Amino acid sequence: xxxxTTSKAPPGGLxxxxxxxxxLSKVREWASHKTVPVHRGSVWYYFGGVSLFLFIVxxxxxxLLLLYYRVGVESSYESVRFIxxxxxxxxxxxxxxxxxxxxxxxAAMIHMFSVFFERAYVKPRELTWVSGFLxxxxxxxxxxxxxxxxxxxxxxxATKVGTDIAGVLPWAGGFLLRFLRGSEDVTGATLxxxxxxxxxxxxxIFTVILTVHLLFVQVQGMSQPHxxxxxxxxxxxxxxxxxxxxxLLWLMxxxxxxxxxxxFPWELGDKADPFASAPAGIKPEWYFLGAFAVxxxxxxxxxxxxxxxxxxxxxxxxLVFWALFPWWDRHAPEGGRKAWAVAIGVIVLLxxxxxxxxxxxxx
Amino acid sequence: MKTxxxxxxxxxxxxxxxxxxxxxxxDSGSCAACHAGLDAKNRAIVRGYEKDVHFERGLLCSDCHxxxxxVKDEDAMDPAKGFVGTPEWSKIPEFCARCHSNPAYxxxxxxxxxxxxxxxxxxxxxxxxxAKGDKKVAVCTSCHGVHGTLAVDNPNSPVYRQNIPxxxxxxxxxxxxxxxxxxxTDQYGKYARSVHGVALLEKHTKGAPACNDCHGNxxxxxxxxxxxxxxxVICHSINGxxxxxxxHRDAFKAAGFKQCAQCHDHHLVFHPTxxxxxxxxxxxxxxxxxxxxAGYVAAARMRQFxxxxxxxxxxxxxxxxxxRVLDMDVADGEALVEAIRQNLIEARTATHAFxxxxxxxxxxxxxxAAQKADSLARAAIFEHKFRRLGFGVATLIITGTALLLFxxxxxxxxxxxxxxxx
Numbered sequence: 001x002x003x004x005t006t007s008k009a010p011p012g013g014l015x016x017x018x019x020x021x022x023x024l025s026k027v028r029e030w031a032s033h034k035t036v037p038v039h040r041g042s043v044w045y046y047f048g049g050v051s052l053f054l055f056i057v058x059x060x061x062x063x064l065l066l067l068y069y070r071v072g073v074e075s076s077y078e079s080v081r082f083i084x085x086x087x088x089x090x091x092x093x094x095x096x097x098x099x100x101x102x103x104x105x106x107a108a109m110i111h112m113f114s115v116f117f118e119r120a121y122v123k124p125r126e127l128t129w130v131s132g133f134l135x136x137x138x139x140x141x142x143x144x145x146x147x148x149x150x151x152x153x154x155x156x157x158a159t160k161v162g163t164d165i166a167g168v169l170p171w172a173g174g175f176l177l178r179f180l181r182g183s184e185d186v187t188g189a190t191l192x193x194x195x196x197x198x199x200x201x202x203x204x205i206f207t208v209i210l211t212v213h214l215l216f217v218q219v220q221g222m223s224q225p226h227x228x229x230x231x232x233x234x235x236x237x238x239x240x241x242x243x244x245x246x247x248l249l250w251l252m253x254x255x256x257x258x259x260x261x262x263x264f265p266w267e268l269g270d271k272a273d274p275f276a277s278a279p280a281g282i283k284p285e286w287y288f289l290g291a292f293a294v295x296x297x298x299x300x301x302x303x304x305x306x307x308x309x310x311x312x313x314x315x316x317x318x319l320v321f322w323a324l325f326p327w328w329d330r331h332a333p334e335g336g337r338k339a340w341a342v343a344i345g346v347i348v349l350l351x352x353x354x355x356x357x358x359x360x361x362x363x
Numbered sequence: 364m365k366t367x368x369x370x371x372x373x374x375x376x377x378x379x380x381x382x383x384x385x386x387x388x389x390d391s392g393s394c395a396a397c398h399a400g401l402d403a404k405n406r407a408i409v410r411g412y413e414k415d416v417h418f419e420r421g422l423l424c425s426d427c428h429x430x431x432x433x434v435k436d437e438d439a440m441d442p443a444k445g446f447v448g449t450p451e452w453s454k455i456p457e458f459c460a461r462c463h464s465n466p467a468y469x470x471x472x473x474x475x476x477x478x479x480x481x482x483x484x485x486x487x488x489x490x491x492x493x494a495k496g497d498k499k500v501a502v503c504t505s506c507h508g509v510h511g512t513l514a515v516d517n518p519n520s521p522v523y524r525q526n527i528p529x530x531x532x533x534x535x536x537x538x539x540x541x542x543x544x545x546x547x548t549d550q551y552g553k554y555a556r557s558v559h560g561v562a563l564l565e566k567h568t569k570g571a572p573a574c575n576d577c578h579g580n581x582x583x584x585x586x587x588x589x590x591x592x593x594x595x596v597i598c599h600s601i602n603g604x605x606x607x608x609x610x611h612r613d614a615f616k617a618a619g620f621k622q623c624a625q626c627h628d629h630h631l632v633f634h635p636t637x638x639x640x641x642x643x644x645x646x647x648x649x650x651x652x653x654x655x656x657a658g659y660v661a662a663a664r665m666r667q668f669x670x671x672x673x674x675x676x677x678x679x680x681x682x683x684x685x686x687r688v689l690d691m692d693v694a695d696g697e698a699l700v701e702a703i704r705q706n707l708i709e710a711r712t713a714t715h716a717f718x719x720x721x722x723x724x725x726x727x728x729x730x731x732a733a734q735k736a737d738s739l740a741r742a743a744i745f746e747h748k749f750r751r752l753g754f755g756v757a758t759l760i761i762t763g764t765a766l767l768l769f770x771x772x773x774x775x776x777x778x779x780x781x782x783x784x785x
Contacts, residue, residue, distance in 0.1 A: 248768045255761045262754040
C-alpha cells in the first residue's frame with residue numbers, strides 16, 4: 001500500500017515541470033488501459049509497427065542522404081558515388097535506405113493482406129483500411145520516384161518505361177506524361193521533379209495520412225478478429241508489453257537491414273546515358289513487376305482497343321475495387337467470413353505473386 | 364551489255380553533231396564497234412575499259428590514243444588525224460602525263476589532286492632506270508593497270524592501300540625478275556609478318572603503312588641509311604624527337620648505323636616489347652654495349668624501371684580486382700589504372716631518349732598513380748573487413764539489447780501472472 005502511495009506521489013524536477021504543463025499522467029493513464037487482443041493471429045499485428053519502423057528508418061537515412069545528395073544530370077550520379085565511396089558510413093546509409101524502402105513495402109503488403117484475411121477492414125475501420133492502402137500506394141510512389149534519383153542507366157530506362165505507361169491513358173495521358181517528366185522525355189527536368197516528389201511532396205502527404213491512420217488505430221483500438229472460436233486469452237497491455245515486443249522485433253529488423261547492407265550493398269551501376277541504347281534486363285522494382293507483367297502479357301490490341309490502355313485501366317479499376325473492399329464486404333455471418341471475399345483475397349495474393357515471379361523471370 | 368549499248372549508240376547518233384556527251388559516246392562506240400569484234404586481246408581491252416575510271420569520267424579511246432572515231436575502219440587510226448596508238452613502254456609516263464601533269468585539265472576532275480606524278484617518277488628508282496633504257500622497270504600502268512584502271516579509293520584497285528604490298532610484290536617478290544638488280548625479294552614476306560603488315564593486312568587498320576608510306580609512291584626510292592629516321596618520324600614523331608636529343612643520334616651517324624632500323628629492322632618491324640631493352644636475352648642494347656659501359660648500365664636501369672612500372676600496374680589491377688570481387692566500389696581506381704597504362708606507353712616512348720634519368724622522370728607519374736591505386740584498393744579491402752567486423756559488433760549489441768528486452772518482457776509477464784501476495 002505504501003509502495004502504491006509512493007508511485008502516485010507528484011513527480012519532482014523535470015517530470016513535475018512537464019506534468020504541470022502537459023498533464024502527462026493522463027497519457028500514462030490512457031496508455032495503461034490500452035490493450036491488444038491476444039489470439040492465434042496476433043503475430044500479424046506487428047507488421048504495422050514494422051512498416052512504421054521502416055518508415056522512420058527511411059526518414060532518418062533519407063535526411064542523412066540529403067546532406068550530400070545534389071540533384072542534377074551532372075551531379076546526381078556523382079554525388080551518390082561520392083556518398084558511397086567518400087562519406088564515412090555513406091555506403092551504409094545509402095544501402096539501408098535502398099533496402100529499407102523494399103522491406104517497408106514488403107512489410108506494408110504483409111500488413112495489408114493480414115488485415116484483409118483477418119477481416120479487420122469492416123465497420124468501423126473502413127477508413128483505416130483506405131488510409132492504409134493509400135499509404136502503401138504512396139510508399140510505392142516513393143519507390144518509383146527514388147529509383148531515378150541516382151541517375152544510373154537502369155533507373156533511367158525503367159523510369160522511361162514506367163512513365164510511358166502513364167502516357168497511354170486517353171485524354172489525360174499526354175498531360176500526365178509531361179506532368180511526371182517535366183518534358184517530353186526523361187531529362188534533368190524529370191530528375192528535379194522526381195526529387196521534389198520524393199523529398200517534399202510525398203513525405204508531406206504521407207505524414208498527414210500516416211497520422212490519420214495511426215489516429216484511427218488509437219481511437220478505435222486494434223481489431224478483434226471474428227473467429228468461430230473466440231480466443232479465451234486475456235488481452236495484452238499495449239504498454240509496456242506490446243511496445244516492448246514491438247521494439248524487440250524492430251531491433252531484429254534493424255539487424256536484418258544491417259546484414260543486407262553489409263553483405264549485399266546496393267549497386268550504383270553506370271551513369272545514365274540518354275543517347276545509349278536501353279541495356280538488357282531493365283526492370284522496375286519488384287513491387288511493380290506484377291503490373292509490368294500484366295502489360296507485357298496483354299496482346300497489342302483487344303477488340304480494337306490498345307492492350308496497354310486496357311491493362312492500365314484494368315489495374316486502376318482493380319486498385320479502386322480493392323480500396324473500396326470494406327463497402328463490398330459489409331455483412332458477414334457472425335463469427336465467420338464470406339467465402340467469395342476470402343476467394344478474392346487468395347486470387348489477388350496468388351496472381352500478384354505469380355505475376356511478380358513472371359515479371360522477374362521475363363526481365 | 365554495255366558494249367552492245369555502245370555499238371547501238373553509234374548507229375543511233377550517227378547523224379548527231381559531234382558535240383556533247385552523246386556524240387562522245389558515239390566516238391567511243393566506233394572504236395568499240397570494231398575492236399570488240401577482233402581477237403581476244405582486243406575484246407578484253409573493250410570489256411576492261413567499260414570499268415575504267417577514265418571511262419566513268421567521260422574519257423574515250425580517242426582521248427588517249429587520238430585518231431578520228433567518226434571515220435570508219437582503218438581510216439579512223441590515221442596518224443595525220445592525231446592517232447598515236449599504243450605508246451612504247453618507255454613513253455608511257457609521258458603518255459599519261461599529258462593529262463595528269465596538266466593542272467588546268469586535271470582541275471575539272473580533282474581540283475585538289477596532285478599533278479607532279481611524272482616529276483616525282485623521274486626522280487624515282489623506277490624513273491631513273493627507265494631513263495637509262497631499262498624496259499623492265501615499273502611505269503604507270505604496271506601499278507595502276509590499263510584499260511580497266513580503277514580509282515585509288517576503289518578496294519579492287521591494285522593501288523588501293525591494302526593491295527599495295529601485293530602489287531609491289533608482283534615484281535619485287537619475283538626472284539628471277541629482280542635478279543639483275545641484285546636486291547632482296549623477301550620484303551613482302553617480312554613486311555606481312557611485321558607489326559605494320561599485320562595491322563594493314565590482317566587487322567585492316569586504315570592508318571597502317573603500306574610500302575609507299577615509307578618509300579614514296581611515284582617517287583619511290585629506298586631510303587638511305589641517314590634518311591630512315593626521316594621516314595619513321597612521319598608517324599612516330601615523338602620517338603624521332605627523343606632520338607634526335609639522345610646520344611645515339613651522333614653515335615649512330617658516326618658508326619653508319621641504320622638509325623631506327625638498327626634496333627627495329629625495316630621490313631620486319633616487330634611489335635616492340637620490353638625485351639628489346641636492357642641487357643638480357645633478346646635485348647638489342649647488348650649488340651653494341653658491353654658490361655661496365657655507361658650505356659650498358661643505363662640500359663639495365665631503364666629495363667628495370669619499365670619492369671617495375673609494369674609490375675606495379677599489375678599489382679594495382681589485381682588488388683582493385685580483389686576489392687571489386689568483394690563488391691567494393693573502386694571506380695576511382697579504374698581511372699588510376701588507366702593513368703598507369705598511359706604512363707607506361709609514355710615511358711616506353713621515352714626510352715628513345717636512351718637516358719635512364721629521363722625515363723625515371725617520365726615514369727614517376729605512373730609510379731604515383733600506382734601508389735594511389737594500391738592504397739585505394741587496400742583501403743577498400745580493409746573497409747570490407749571493417750564492415751563485416753562492424754556488422755558483427757552491431758549484431759552483438761543488437762542481440763544483447765534484444766535479449767535484455769526479451770528478459771524484461773518475461774519478467775513483466777511473469778509478475779503479472781503471479782498471484783498477489785496475501
